[in-house]
Amino acid sequence: MNLESMRNKDELLEMLWRLHEFYELTVPALQQHDPTGVYKGYLREFASNGILRLEGEAIILTPEGMEKARGLVRRHRLAERLIVDVLGKSPEETETSACEFEHILAPELVEAICTLLGHPRFCPHGIPIPEGACCLEAKKSVESAVIPLTQLAKGQEARIVFLNTHETSRLQKLLHIGLVPGATLCVQQHYPALVIQVDNSQIALEQSIGEEIRVIPLGNGATTSPLHS
């Protein structure tokens, strides 16, 4: 099997997953998003390999296919996060490199990256990252470079990396009161509600919302970054 066809198969599997989560998993829907028909040719091969079943127009991923697609998509989107959050590239610049990553990442490496990034829930394009075993356990023993706001010590400065929320109205609210990725903040109080200082304003937050704000501590914080240790 040559490299080209392997890539194409992976791309098809990813597209099937995206259709599955976004819209509907049917042959016409696939055609709509794959007008050149490059990937469609692999459908039959997938069917014979037990990755999917074709029932009329519907495409049904088998549990095995589901698992495979899930892992692939997870690797791709985690790679995007890594490139954006740690390497500081824009989401537009991720496409080619992330595609390379997804084919070569070993499972242990994926978990390590996921943990390093603080188990992000969404890729830079705002599309959910399938959870891995490490997210479910969210092992405290391994230190992440990116931590929830709630884990900051009082008075410690930190930079917001991303907001791990997908509720759009809340996201908007947080952004508009100044909790923007890139902003520097400082926790003033943890209990009975979080109070944080950003620029000139002080904002009180529920703990659960603080969990969704992921930050990198600045200066000699309590948490050392595994990138530099």
Added chain:
Amino acid sequence: MSMSATLATPLPFPVPARQSDCTNKLVIVGPANSGKSTLFNAIAQTYAMVANYPQTTVTLNHKRIVLHGHPVECVDTPGISSLSAMSRDEEATIALLLEERPCRILFCGDALRLKQSLILLAQIQELGIPTVFCLNKADEAARRGIVIDCVTLSRELGLPVVESDASHGIGLKKVLSLLQSPSVPVEAVCYPEDVEQNLTRLANLFDSGKRPSKGHLLRTLLDPSLSSRFPETHFGPEMAPKVREILREAHWKHSPGSLQMRVFQSREEWAEKLTRQVTRKASVALHTVSQRLAEASRHPLLGWPIFLAILWLTFHGVVVISGEMAAALDGWIFKPLAETIGGWVENPFLNAFLVGNFGLLTMGLFNAMVTVVPILLVFFLIMNLLEDSGYLPNLSVLANRSLGPFGLSGKAVLPLVLGTGCNTMATLTSRILETRKERLMAVFLIALGMPCAVQLGIMMAILATVPFSALLIVLSAVAGTQILCGVILNRLIGTRQGKGAEFILELPPFRLPDPVNVVKKTYYRVKWFLLEATPMFMAAAVMMFVFDNSGILQGLKTFFHPMVTGFLSLPDKVTEVFILVLSRREVGAVYFKDMVDAGELSFEQIVVGLVVMTLFIPCASNTLMMIKEVGARWAISMNVVIIVLAVLVGGLVNFLLQLA
């Protein structure tokens, strides 16, 4: 986060075609706590409530004014953080902007939060409505060493910018003269190329004369759900499917959340750059005394003693000061007046009608003046001091966890504390809560166990005359019922009415209250109360007079005898109190106080009476407000439950007191 500004040029959006049907409204818009209501009061020469906490204004306030010889409807709006709504009070503002097409906008920015103000302004500008930018709180910013170059700001925005200090009337003249011919805004922000392209595709669906504003299209593009009704209601049923097709393609690549994020980042970058360009900072804000005070007031350990001290001071202030005032008023003015009038009127029927037991003047007018006005004066003075200092948001932080068992967040502190001012206002204020469940909970708790200012003051006055244990019993009975019912209702409502609490609140800076504003606000609150309540007091007196003389009162007393005397061990006369409470809480409370003062009730009876009265049904105006805010079904069932509860708890307290 580099979101490089793309080369795509923004669309040449025309001012929307429906300019002709724009309404004759001048709308004041801006972020929360930026001073919109102060500006509104100055422009419309009226008085709307202002205070130092976000979301003081929860509904639209209208006032017709004449601007440069033309009649204009000036509208004050609840503050918004963006054009995507979160709570119901914000929705009202956004609906007004998106659906009604006001002819002019007066944007009230906050000089202390220039960047945030600019991010909001960018969105307002995209609606294509002529705008004047009033940069408020310039004085406060200057005091903190922040100087803003308004000439450059104005040039960069293509909008007239006026620095103002609305609470001292500075900059108002200029605002008014600029409002005569406000300029049509230019769009300031360039979005990423794909966003601009999608906006162009959406715009091209419409004929050039009928294009919606860029703001409308952006809102559509960023809409999180493809099934929302926004396209239908705004673009019509034929356009909606075409609009949705474009949305579907756009959302395939970037989720709406991520689109919102990128659009926001473009605005933020623009605002950041502009802010840096026009701001000069002489010094940085330091840890000042006021900040330390604010920190102490929300500290998990220090905060509670401070809160209790404030409560105790309020209790004493109301009881002692208003007691003195009432005695003086009564002794010097009203008693002699009643006696004089009683002497003049010889006809016994007329005499009883005017100055008798249920006299129009004695029970109606004088009671309202003597008992109520001093209590209200002192109570509102203290409340207003607290409101203007910025204490209440800090109390929200302190109480955040404590309200958890009721499914409420700290934000509910505002309506609950305001409930002790007036239940009706507090019920209205429950709008600032984000989920329906929170609103239901807050409305119920306010109706059940929150006495309003007058009632509370009168209760305090009564409790000050009896042993201290009475206060403890009443307080624990009412608080116990409140807590128990709150917890049970929280379980009952479950998650059907939306998720539980969500707490995000900007804390305003702690500051010394402006005495003029506090006095003014107290004056208006007492005045509004008297205008509303005096006729009610007099009507209640007439009603009781009629009931008494027609024998209805006796009938009611007989009917309720088993409940009042048997179950609650109260004299039959208390039935009169309950009838009065039904029509208006404080009228009943005043009447009850008269009975206590006359020595007609024993210690146990005072306690039981106070418990039942506090828990009893909300007054008519609050019931109407409840129907408006949570719907008739909920309002009526809450009222029924509350009446039953009040009597049952009263009976229980009576039973326990008899045992002791």
